[in-house]
Amino acid sequence: MEQFDQSLEAFMDSVGWLAPFLFILLHLVRPLLFLPVIAVCVAGGFLFGFFEGAFLSFIGLTLMSWVSYLLVNKFPKFQDKMARLKDKIFPDRTLSVFQVMILRIMPFVHFHLLSLYLMEMTKTLKEYMIISALGLIAPAILYTAFGRAITEFPWYTTLSMFILLAAIFSFIEKWHNSKAQSN
Template sequence: MEQFEYTLETFIEGFGWLAPLLFVLLHLLRPLLFLPVILVCVIGGLVFGFWEGALLSFIGLSLMSLVSYLLVNKFPKFRKKMSDLKNRMFSDRKISVGQVMILRIMPFVHFHLLSLYLMEMTKTRKEYMYYSMLGLIAPAIIYTAFGEAITEFPWYVSLTLFLVLALAYVVIGKMNQVRLNVGLTNPKKRP
């Protein structure tokens, strides 16, 4: 790992002032290269340090969210593929914005699938980008700061972290369901 880290740092430092731009571009090319978000953010932390790495990851992920929005709205085949994936993974399941934000923290949940959920929950591109960017703050910070540590945790610590996130996902879902049920009942229609 140390050799990889050194080689990567040398490679990126060779680009000088273009390195941050290339790193943001790596975020945009990440889906084509089949790289997980966590890996790219960890690389950002290793090469640029915590603050700059987190900021660059946030910018790259935000631009990727915009690209997702444009792909889904400009290419009906892409939207159909994403809808089919959504139906296979979460058939007949309604999730809240808060749950999408929790799922964004989980390392191997499909980025574009979560973007599709946000698109369906929002009315405009501006609203979509607001919630999308809000939901990208935590992963950019967590993955950049703790990405390397998370990948080196013992299996039981990783499992515990996953279970805590899953529990938060379920609790937010239940709270959202209660809110929806309360909002759907009409006190005027009671006998």
């Protein structure tokens, strides 16, 4: 693993000023390579440092949100596939914007699926991109800053973090449902 880190760092040094653009491009091709978001953001923190890595990850994730919007709206088969996945993972469930934002923080939750939820909640591309970008700030920062540490935590610490996020998600769902019933 150490040799991989050294060779990756050497490659990034050799490409010079193109490195940030290649990193953003990596975010865009990440789904094709079956790389989790957290892995790419951790690499950004390793290669560029916290601030630049988080900023570049935010740009890459925001562009990926835009690509998701185009895929869903231009390719009906892709939209059908995402809708089937949505029905399979979250059957008969409506998520709030805050719940989608919490799920975006959780690693390994399908990025395009969460984008589909946001598309269904918004009316225009502009509205979707604003809400999506706001929801990408936390994952870009957290994954870049803590992604490496999270992967090195003992299993029970990682499990505790997931349980905490699940509890927050559940609380928001109950609050959202009680608010909807009172209206």
